[in-house]
Amino acid sequence: MKNRFLKPVLPAFAILLAMGLAFADASPTADREAYYKPLNQDWQPIMVEEACYQGGDNQCSYLGHQLYSSPSFSSTALSKP
Template identity: 55%
Template sequence: MKSNFLKLVLPAFAILLAVGLAFATKEKTVENEGHYLHPINGWTAVSVEPECFTGSDIPCTYNGHQLYAQPSQSSKKLKKD
C-alpha cells in the first residue's frame, strides 16, 4: 500500500513543483528604451543609457534625432546631466 501511494504521489508532486516554479520567475522588462521619429520609417525604439531618464540639461539623441520616453512628440523628452 505504501509503495503504491509513493508511486502515484511522487510523480504528481514533481509535476506540480515544476509547473509552480515555471511561473515563479520574474519577467525582466526593458526600461531603458527611447523612441525617436525617423523621417522615413516613423517611430523607432532604441536602447538608451539610464541617465537619459533622470537628467535635465543635455538632450539625449540618436543619429541627431531627439529621443522621447514614448512614441509621441508630446511625451517627455529624454535628457541627461
C-alpha cells in the same frame, strides 16, 4: 598534517572564489527603451542608458534625432545631466 590538508583544499577554494566573483558586478547597467522618429518613417525604439531618464541640460539623441520616453512628440523629451 597541515600540509596534507591545504594542498587539496586551497585550489578548490580558489576555484570557488573565482566562480563566485565572475558573477558579481559592482555597477549594474540598466538600459531603458527610448524612441525617435526619422523623417517620413515610423517611430523607432532604441535602448539608452538610465541617465537619459534623469533629466538635465544635455539632450539625449540618436543620429541627430531627439529621443522620447514613448512613441509620441507629446511624451517627455529625454535629457541627462
